[in-house]
Amino acid sequence: MRRPAVAILLLLLGACAPATEYVRAGTPAVQRDADEQDCQRIAAEQALDESFASGPKYPPLRDTQFTVDGGGAGEPGGGITASYSRRGARQYELAEYCMQQRGYRLVQVAE
Incomplete structure:
Protein backbone atom coordinates (compact mmCIF):
# COMPACT_ATOMS: atom_id res chain seq x y z
CA MET A 1 0.00 0.00 0.00
CA ARG A 2 2.89 2.35 0.73
CA ARG A 3 4.59 2.04 -2.67
CA PRO A 4 1.59 3.21 -4.73
CA ALA A 5 1.22 6.25 -2.49
CA VAL A 6 4.89 7.14 -2.94
CA ALA A 7 4.64 6.65 -6.71
CA ILE A 8 1.59 8.90 -6.91
CA LEU A 9 3.33 11.57 -4.83
CA LEU A 10 6.39 11.48 -7.09
CA LEU A 11 4.22 11.80 -10.20
CA LEU A 12 2.43 14.79 -8.73
CA LEU A 13 5.71 16.45 -7.79
CA GLY A 14 7.06 15.78 -11.27
CA ALA A 15 4.03 17.47 -12.79
CA CYS A 16 4.88 20.59 -10.79
CA ALA A 17 8.49 20.70 -11.98
CA PRO A 18 9.32 23.60 -14.29
CA ALA A 19 9.80 22.89 -17.98
CA THR A 20 13.38 23.23 -19.20
CA GLU A 21 15.23 23.21 -22.50
CA TYR A 22 18.77 23.52 -23.77
CA VAL A 23 19.83 26.82 -25.32
CA ARG A 24 22.92 27.97 -27.20
CA ALA A 25 23.18 31.39 -28.78
CA GLY A 26 22.50 31.38 -32.51
CA THR A 27 21.47 27.72 -32.65
CA PRO A 28 18.17 26.90 -34.39
CA ALA A 29 15.75 24.49 -32.73
CA VAL A 30 16.33 21.85 -35.41
CA GLN A 31 20.08 21.75 -34.65
CA ARG A 32 19.45 21.75 -30.89
CA ASP A 33 17.05 18.82 -31.22
CA ALA A 34 19.56 16.89 -33.35
CA ASP A 35 22.35 17.55 -30.84
CA GLU A 36 20.12 16.52 -27.94
CA GLN A 37 19.10 13.31 -29.69
CA ASP A 38 22.76 12.52 -30.45
CA CYS A 39 23.75 13.17 -26.82
CA GLN A 40 20.90 10.96 -25.59
CA ARG A 41 22.08 8.14 -27.85
CA ILE A 42 25.69 8.47 -26.70
CA ALA A 43 24.63 8.67 -23.04
CA ALA A 44 22.39 5.60 -23.33
CA GLU A 45 25.22 3.54 -24.82
CA GLN A 46 27.71 4.70 -22.18
CA ALA A 47 25.30 4.12 -19.27
CA LEU A 48 24.52 0.65 -20.61
CA ASP A 49 28.23 -0.17 -20.91
CA GLU A 50 28.81 1.04 -17.35
CA SER A 51 25.88 -0.99 -16.05
CA PHE A 52 27.24 -4.20 -17.56
CA ALA A 53 30.68 -3.46 -16.13
CA SER A 54 29.32 -3.23 -12.58
CA GLY A 55 26.22 -5.41 -12.71
CA PRO A 56 25.46 -9.10 -12.63
CA LYS A 57 26.30 -11.17 -15.66
CA TYR A 58 23.25 -13.40 -15.26
CA PRO A 59 19.50 -12.89 -15.75
CA PRO A 60 17.40 -11.12 -14.83
CA LEU A 61 19.37 -8.08 -15.91
CA ARG A 62 17.00 -5.42 -14.71
CA ASP A 63 17.03 -2.35 -12.54
CA THR A 64 15.63 -3.84 -9.35
CA GLN A 65 16.59 -5.42 -6.08
CA PHE A 66 20.20 -6.44 -6.72
CA THR A 67 22.72 -5.41 -4.10
CA VAL A 68 26.47 -5.61 -3.75
CA ASP A 69 26.45 -8.49 -1.26
CA GLY A 70 23.84 -10.50 -3.16
CA GLY A 71 20.89 -9.97 -0.82
CA GLY A 72 17.66 -8.59 -2.23
CA ALA A 73 16.22 -5.27 -1.15
CA GLY A 74 14.53 -5.63 2.22
CA TYR A 97 27.43 16.67 -19.76
CA CYS A 98 27.43 16.01 -23.51
CA MET A 99 25.16 18.98 -24.16
CA GLN A 100 27.29 21.22 -21.93
CA GLN A 101 30.40 20.18 -23.85
CA ARG A 102 28.65 21.27 -27.04
CA GLY A 103 28.05 24.71 -25.55
CA TYR A 104 24.44 24.35 -24.43
CA ARG A 105 23.02 25.28 -21.06
CA LEU A 106 19.78 24.09 -19.51
CA VAL A 107 17.32 26.90 -18.75
CA GLN A 108 13.78 27.08 -17.45
CA VAL A 109 11.16 27.72 -20.13
CA ALA A 110 8.77 30.58 -19.47
CA GLU A 111 5.21 29.27 -19.62
Whole structure:
Protein backbone atom coordinates (compact mmCIF):
# COMPACT_ATOMS: atom_id res chain seq x y z
CA MET A 1 0.00 0.00 0.00
CA ARG A 2 2.89 2.35 0.73
CA ARG A 3 4.59 2.04 -2.67
CA PRO A 4 1.59 3.21 -4.73
CA ALA A 5 1.22 6.25 -2.49
CA VAL A 6 4.89 7.14 -2.94
CA ALA A 7 4.64 6.65 -6.71
CA ILE A 8 1.59 8.90 -6.91
CA LEU A 9 3.33 11.57 -4.83
CA LEU A 10 6.39 11.48 -7.09
CA LEU A 11 4.22 11.80 -10.20
CA LEU A 12 2.43 14.79 -8.73
CA LEU A 13 5.71 16.45 -7.79
CA GLY A 14 7.06 15.78 -11.27
CA ALA A 15 4.03 17.47 -12.79
CA CYS A 16 4.88 20.59 -10.79
CA ALA A 17 8.49 20.70 -11.98
CA PRO A 18 9.32 23.60 -14.29
CA ALA A 19 9.80 22.89 -17.98
CA THR A 20 13.38 23.23 -19.20
CA GLU A 21 15.23 23.21 -22.50
CA TYR A 22 18.77 23.52 -23.77
CA VAL A 23 19.83 26.82 -25.32
CA ARG A 24 22.92 27.97 -27.20
CA ALA A 25 23.18 31.39 -28.78
CA GLY A 26 22.50 31.38 -32.51
CA THR A 27 21.47 27.72 -32.65
CA PRO A 28 18.17 26.90 -34.39
CA ALA A 29 15.75 24.49 -32.73
CA VAL A 30 16.33 21.85 -35.41
CA GLN A 31 20.08 21.75 -34.65
CA ARG A 32 19.45 21.75 -30.89
CA ASP A 33 17.05 18.82 -31.22
CA ALA A 34 19.56 16.89 -33.35
CA ASP A 35 22.35 17.55 -30.84
CA GLU A 36 20.12 16.52 -27.94
CA GLN A 37 19.10 13.31 -29.69
CA ASP A 38 22.76 12.52 -30.45
CA CYS A 39 23.75 13.17 -26.82
CA GLN A 40 20.90 10.96 -25.59
CA ARG A 41 22.08 8.14 -27.85
CA ILE A 42 25.69 8.47 -26.70
CA ALA A 43 24.63 8.67 -23.04
CA ALA A 44 22.39 5.60 -23.33
CA GLU A 45 25.22 3.54 -24.82
CA GLN A 46 27.71 4.70 -22.18
CA ALA A 47 25.30 4.12 -19.27
CA LEU A 48 24.52 0.65 -20.61
CA ASP A 49 28.23 -0.17 -20.91
CA GLU A 50 28.81 1.04 -17.35
CA SER A 51 25.88 -0.99 -16.05
CA PHE A 52 27.24 -4.20 -17.56
CA ALA A 53 30.68 -3.46 -16.13
CA SER A 54 29.32 -3.23 -12.58
CA GLY A 55 26.22 -5.41 -12.71
CA PRO A 56 25.46 -9.10 -12.63
CA LYS A 57 26.30 -11.17 -15.66
CA TYR A 58 23.25 -13.40 -15.26
CA PRO A 59 19.50 -12.89 -15.75
CA PRO A 60 17.40 -11.12 -14.83
CA LEU A 61 19.37 -8.08 -15.91
CA ARG A 62 17.00 -5.42 -14.71
CA ASP A 63 17.03 -2.35 -12.54
CA THR A 64 15.63 -3.84 -9.35
CA GLN A 65 16.59 -5.42 -6.08
CA PHE A 66 20.20 -6.44 -6.72
CA THR A 67 22.72 -5.41 -4.10
CA VAL A 68 26.47 -5.61 -3.75
CA ASP A 69 26.45 -8.49 -1.26
CA GLY A 70 23.84 -10.50 -3.16
CA GLY A 71 20.89 -9.97 -0.82
CA GLY A 72 17.66 -8.59 -2.23
CA ALA A 73 16.22 -5.27 -1.15
CA GLY A 74 14.53 -5.63 2.22
CA GLU A 75 15.99 -9.09 2.80
CA PRO A 76 18.26 -9.88 5.74
CA GLY A 77 21.82 -9.40 4.61
CA GLY A 78 20.77 -7.01 1.84
CA GLY A 79 23.53 -4.48 1.28
CA ILE A 80 24.15 -1.27 -0.57
CA THR A 81 22.55 -1.09 -4.01
CA ALA A 82 25.10 -1.64 -6.76
CA SER A 83 25.89 1.21 -9.15
CA TYR A 84 24.30 -0.42 -12.19
CA SER A 85 20.87 0.02 -10.64
CA ARG A 86 21.21 3.78 -11.27
CA ARG A 87 21.55 3.52 -15.04
CA GLY A 88 18.75 6.02 -15.73
CA ALA A 89 20.26 8.65 -13.47
CA ARG A 90 23.69 8.06 -14.97
CA GLN A 91 22.29 8.39 -18.49
CA TYR A 92 20.79 11.76 -17.54
CA GLU A 93 24.14 12.95 -16.15
CA LEU A 94 26.00 11.83 -19.26
CA ALA A 95 23.51 13.46 -21.65
CA GLU A 96 23.63 16.72 -19.71
CA TYR A 97 27.43 16.67 -19.76
CA CYS A 98 27.43 16.01 -23.51
CA MET A 99 25.16 18.98 -24.16
CA GLN A 100 27.29 21.22 -21.93
CA GLN A 101 30.40 20.18 -23.85
CA ARG A 102 28.65 21.27 -27.04
CA GLY A 103 28.05 24.71 -25.55
CA TYR A 104 24.44 24.35 -24.43
CA ARG A 105 23.02 25.28 -21.06
CA LEU A 106 19.78 24.09 -19.51
CA VAL A 107 17.32 26.90 -18.75
CA GLN A 108 13.78 27.08 -17.45
CA VAL A 109 11.16 27.72 -20.13
CA ALA A 110 8.77 30.58 -19.47
CA GLU A 111 5.21 29.27 -19.62
